[in-house]
Amino acid sequence: MAGTERLEGERRRGFVATMGPYLRPRPIAALLLGISSGFPLALLLGTMTFWLAKVGIEKKTIGFAIGLTTPYTLKFLWAPLIDRLKLPVLTRLFGQRRSWLFLIQVLLFASVWMLGASQPELHLGVFAFWAIVTAFLAATQDIVIDAYRIEILPEAELPHGTANNQFGYRLGAFIAGVGTIAMASSEGLGFGWAMAYGLTGLCVLPGALAAVWAGPGLHDRVLAQEPRKGAGNWLETTLIGPFREFLQRRGAVLILLFVLIYKLGDAMGQSMLNPMIVELGFSDTEFLAINKVVGFWGLIVGTALSAPLLAWLGMGRALFVSGMLMMLSNLTFAVLATQGHSDLWLTIAVATEQVTSGLGLTVFVTYLSGLSSLAYTATQFALLSSLAGVGRTWLAAPAGIFAEKLGWAGFWVMTSVVAIPGMVLLWLLWQRGFVVQSVRAARAGAEKDD
Known part of the structure; x- marks a missing residue:
């Protein structure tokens, strides 16, 4: 009996040791930053496609409208400036990361409001313009937030801080999905799209508050320790250095x-x-209750499991397991397509997909974070996440055409097949020992000077 109680006590202590870091100050700051990072892309993808479908825009156009988020795939081009270019007055007051964050957030709030007022059923060109502007500003905000998040998190808190950041990201996406649609819909509050988008734009505030609370990141210390360079050396370090170091x-x-x-x-x-x-x-109502509410809690569960999974399996196995689960979860939507209007199967499909997506995305982002050098955090993480965005934006853009040609059931089977090459590449990386190249030494050196 005593042995059983001791074993149970050890399990409880192990659980607390695994889950406790989620509540530390820096991971909490990462959560707030995630809210501000998560809402714009949800407005530009899920909420936007729902809006366009509701006003009668055809599927092919909706599929290629995803291309309006192209700035997310190109953000590595201007990320070097975010790493090195100082803003007059603001950089002196707040530091490199926070000065850029505060400026971009003011502009982003204004562009989100204008996007909501664009009336795509009447003025598709105006809608496209403000979508691109919003995507550019949101992508730039992500450059800053991703770098700042990596820099304020100690090495030991990086998995939990990344998971918390994904919690916040999904909370921001949830607000931009459920909240915006509920505010705009005649079945909800009936505010209309302009007011709904404008109020959703206030999601920039949690990130701003987190930045005030957390203070400067390690990047400011790295910059301060660098010797002064001439214009030529500055350009070489800024534009070439990050890519050369990675390649x-x-x-x-x-x-x-x-x-x-x-x-x-x-x-x-x-x-x-x-x-x-x-x-x-x-x-x-069904959309909000099932796809968004059930999906949100599914993401929360999947994200919460990510740090324990990483601790248990290690990065390589965690990437493989989560990738396989994401691939197989798409098949539940193929079943939904054959069942038609079925609340039960929509619930099953959404819950399964979102749990696996929350798990897989958090593991993936932790992997990318570990690849980013502190000297070039913004640029290198932007490069990696931009490449991931190419898959989401352009390689996935013909999805509407495939849906029309194959039907919904065939389309979802195809999405599972499309995931196989990524798993093959992961196996090659794993076999060759390239799964993770941590920047622990650089981080430890910077933290030692703290």
Whole structure:
């Protein structure tokens, strides 16, 4: 009996040791930053596709409208400036990361409001313009937040801080999905799209508050320790240094290919999920209750499991297991397509997909975070996440065409097949020992000076 009680006590202590870091100050700050990071892309993907479907825009146009988020795939081009270019007055007051964050957030709030007021059924060109502006500002905000998050998290708290950041990201996406649609819909508050988007834009505030609370990141200390350079050396360090440092690593090309296609099947499915739900005849209320509420809690569960999974399996196995689960979860939507308007199967499919997506995305982002050098955090993470965005934005753009040609059931089977090359590349990386190249030494050196 005593042995059983002792074993149970050890289990409880182990659980607390695993889950406790989620509540530490820096991971909490990462959560708040995630809210501000998560809402714009949800407005530009899930909520936007739902809006366009509701006003009668055809599936092919909706599929290629995802291309309006192209700035997310190109953000590595201007990320070096975020790393090195100082803003007058603001950088002196707040530091490199926070000065950029505060400026971009003011502009982002304004562009989100204008996007909501654009009336795509009447002025598709105006809508496209403000979508691109919003995507550019949101992508730039992500450059800053991703770098700042990595820099404020100690090495030991990186998995939990990344998971918390994904909690916040999904909370921001939930607000931009459920909240915006509920505010805009005639079945909800009936505010209309302009007011709904404008109020959702206030999600920039949690990130701003977190930045005030957490203070400067380690990048400011790294910059302060660098010797002054002339204009030529500054340009070489800013524009060439980050890419050269990464590409000189062993396995760099394989890593970049893996990042490009790992989540392609998941991205293709997500781009067409909302149009399928509309076509199957689900009401706004059903959409909010099942796809968003059930999906949100599924993501929370999946994200919460990510840090324990990483501790248990290690990075390579965790990437493989989560990738396989994401690939197989798409098949539940193929079943939904054959069942038609079925609340039960929509609930099963959404819950399964979102748990696996929350798990897989958090493991993936932790992997990317570990690849980013503190000297070039913004640029290198932007490069890696931009490549992932290419899969989501352009490689997944023909999803609407495949849905029309194959039908919904065939389309979802295809998204599972499309995920196989990413798993093959992961196996090659794993076999060659290129799964993780941690920046622990650089981080430890910077933290030692704290």
